[in-house]
Amino acid sequence: MDYATLLQILASTLRLATPLLLACLAGLYSERSGIFDIGLEGKMLMAAMASGAIAAMTGSAWIGLAAGIGASLLLAALHGVASITFRGNQLISGVALNFVASGATVLIAQALFQQGGRTPPLTGAARFEPLALPFVDTLKGVPLFGPFYAQVLSGHSILVYLALAAVPASWWLLYRTRFGLRLRAVGENPESVDTAGVSVIRLRYTAVALTGVLCGVAGAYMATALQAGFGREMTAGRGYIALAALIFAKWRPWSALWATLLFGFLQALALRPDVIEGTLHMKIPVSFLDALPYILTVIVLAGFVGRAIPPRAGGEPYVKER
Amino acid sequence: MTKLPTWADLVLVPLISLVLAAAISALVILGIGGDPVEAVKVMVDGALGSPYGWGYTLYYTTSFIFTGLGVTVAYHAGQFNIGGEGQAQLGGLGVALVCLALPWPHWTLALPAAMVGAALFGAAWAAVPAWLQAKRGSHIVITTIMFNYIAAALIVYLLVEVLRPAGQMDPATPRFPKGAALPGFHEIPGLSAIFTSKVPANVTFFVALLACVGVWLLLWRTRLGYEIRAFGKSNSAARYAGISPVKVILLSMLISGGLSGLMAINNVMGEAGRLLQNSAEGAGFIGIAVALMGRNHPLGVFLAAFLFGFLYQGGAEMGLWTSIPIELRLLVQGLVILFTGALDTMVRMMIAPFFRPRRKEAA
Secondary structure (H helix, E strand, O other), X not given: OOHHHHHHHHHHHHHHHHHHHHHHHHHHHHHHOOOOXXXXXXXXXXXXXXXXXXXXXXOOHHHHHHHHHHHHHHHHHHHXXXXXXXXXXXXXXXXXXXXXXXXXXXXXXXXXXXXXOOOOOOOHHHOOOOEOOOOHHHHOOOOOHHHHHHHHHOOEOHHHHHHHHHHHHHHHHHHHOHHHHHHHHHHHOXXXXXXXXXXXXXXXXXXXXXXXXXXXXXXXXXXXXXOOOOOOOOOOOHHHHHHHHHHHOOOOHHHHHHHHHHHHHHHHHHOOHHHHHHHHOOOOOHHHHHHHHHHHHHHHHOOOOOOOOXXXXXXXXXXXXX | OOOOOHHHHHHHHHHHHHHHHHHHHHHHHHHOOOOHHHHHHHHHHHHHOOHHHHHHHHHHHHHHHHHHHHHHHHHHOOOOOOOHHHHHHHHHHHHHHHHHHOOOOOHHHHHHHHHHHHHHHHHHHHHHHHHHHHHHOOOHHHHHHHHHHHHHHHXXXXXXXXXXXXXOOOOEOOOOOHHHOOOEHHHOOOHHHOOOOOOOOEOHHHHHHHHHHHHHHHHHHOHHHHHHHHHHHOHHHHHHOOOOHHHHHHHHHHHHHHHHHHHHHHXXXXXXXXXXXXXXXXXXXXXXXXXXXXXXXXXXXXXHHHHHHHHHHHHHHHHHHOOOOOOHHHHHHHHHHXXXXXXXXXXXXXXXXXXXXXXXXXX
């Protein structure tokens, strides 16, 4: 494999890792607050449809993004009501909302556009265009780093950089603010937070809302940046890969970045079987690359490579003592 | 909160959940410019209006009974098995390997062998998540989801690279021998008087009914069933009573996976006659809705499976004859799971005022 091919694969790694990263950070907030969320997939799908539809109608990717976040927040609110207010089973609620999203997205897209459940192809300002980072031309002459900067780091849509910026922001929010301390505490030991006079319910709703916002961005990225429009089931299990990455990262923001980059790299490789064959001099089935994130996650879950311990109060509704 | 009488808990809560799901679906149909009354008419007519419709409805019912029972057995042990889809796909692989292994002379010989293959492969696919849960504490929900995806990838690989006969374009196994074909309702003496045209419902339906009885016997009439239910109700009490958690988790998940795998004799052996990609077609996931709706009781599972069989066949007809997309089925499925599984407390709160004990009035 030559340097140019490597750069191509790395660039597509970053593009493919972005929705995973956003969804993974989304899940991080919810699960750190003690609310399991299997519904990342459904929220992304709903956001992709809403952003694709609204961007097509208004011609603005930004309004599309807002619509995507709104749609994702709606599902997040339902999940919150079911699992926080009515203390329902969080796993079942997540599964249910994924099905609701699969059905509703096609129904709505078909009713709006009559194009077989797709939204019309987006062009111009209805899509997030690639941005050129500053100094691309100046650095072009630098060996190795110049092409890397120009082809891998530069030339993505603004949402990619937003996702990358969300990593340190999430770290800061979780580990350096009062809100973050309380959020982590509520996922480990809600009684202690309650004793301190802080509302468990409100903290958890806030976390679920943050999950909604980030899933909304992830879905909007799928429909208005990575691709040009919404297609049925376009998230294709990315919500579950993000869930896998979250476990792989042991519920930590920086590790989430590395985990999603790894899974993004695997997805990028799966698109280029010719490169794998050329490098390893043997044929690796594409199915194996597809399954690898899941296999890795099971290995991590099994505790063979450092144990993944979820937040202690995860999945259990909080009942206030009277 | 007021405790509801048992009959209200078992009958009223699922029924009200169903009504809520139907009402929301009707609003959605109105919202996208369809006519809910027309939609229901088309669904009833398409699913129950002719022997042909019944043939499809009962075919789907059969699949959903197996996956619903699978979820049920695990649920009683406190395990939420979302892996029915993958286990059903692997069950299909088991059926295909058995059917292709010998030139079967008659289906009565092929069926038991294929059932063993289906159950073994389904159980094997549930075994790893079960073992990881029992021994290493890895969350069964996450591992079974992962195994669904691994199953899909594995089946694609096997169909494309290994099992596909030379020269065939589509990724599928060769057709099974004639002797491995299960008789459909149109070929069974007596039933063939009603089902005059070819329908996919086949003898597997009766196997599914037997499975309902079998699961009931297992859960409520055997020592293992008692251990499973005791462990599901309270881990610590069961452990204190000398019940081995590892044994209960492993066995309940193996039985659960085996039941989901058995679904494959209906679709792979009974209908398609060869193993195709994505053979389970989501039936594994519908098992979750069926089990929740059926209150995790075999009789309830049978009724709920029939309801979803109706929904699937009716939904397909609706997609064909009206402008409402077939995906409405997914929406209804999701709503039923939501109301029966996650918002059941809300439903109980809604009906609780009607069951409040009347205060004795002072004379």
